[in-house]
Amino acid sequence: MSAVEDPGVVRRDGRSGPFFDGAAEDRLMIRRCVPCDRWYAPDAGGCPACGAAELTWAEASGRATLVSWAVAHLPGGETAPLALVELAEGPWMYGRLDRVTAPREGLPLRARFVHPDEGESHPVFEEQD
Numbered sequence: 001m002s003a004v005e006d007p008g009v010v011r012r013d014g015r016s017g018p019f020f021d022g023a024a025e026d027r028l029m030i031r032r033c034v035p036c037d038r039w040y041a042p043d044a045g046g047c048p049a050c051g052a053a054e055l056t057w058a059e060a061s062g063r064a065t066l067v068s069w070a071v072a073h074l075p076g077g078e079t080a081p082l083a084l085v086e087l088a089e090g091p092w093m094y095g096r097l098d099r100v101t102a103p104r105e106g107l108p109l110r111a112r113f114v115h116p117d118e119g120e121s122h123p124v125f126e127e128q129d
C-alpha cells in the first residue's frame, strides 16, 4: 500500500493483489498459515512459528478491536484517522477509522469497504453497533 503521490488514493503492489481483490468484493483477506493454523496480517511474509515461507490468503470476519490511533495530517490540510486494530482472528493491522467519534482502547470495530472511483477498494474500520 504505497501512497506517495496522493495519500488519499490506495494502490496495490504485486504482493497485495488478493487483499484488494477481496476488498473489491467486501471481503477482508488476511494471511493464514495452514500447517499451524495461525493468522497473520495482510503484509506478513512467512510464519515465524513454524518457518513456513508460504502463507495462504483467507477471509477474516472483519471484526476487530481498537489498539491505538493517530490523526495523520495530509497535504492540503486534510486529516485522516489512522488506527492499529486487533482482528478477531488475532493479527494486528493498520487501517483507517471511519465514523468513530470517541476512539478508546478496546472499542469494538468492524470492517466496511470503500470503493473509490480512483484507486483500490479498501477497508475502513467503524464502530460496531
Ligand SMILES: [Zn+2]
Binding pocket: 033, 034, 035, 036, 037, 038, 047, 048, 049, 050, 051, 052
Ligand atoms: Zn506456521
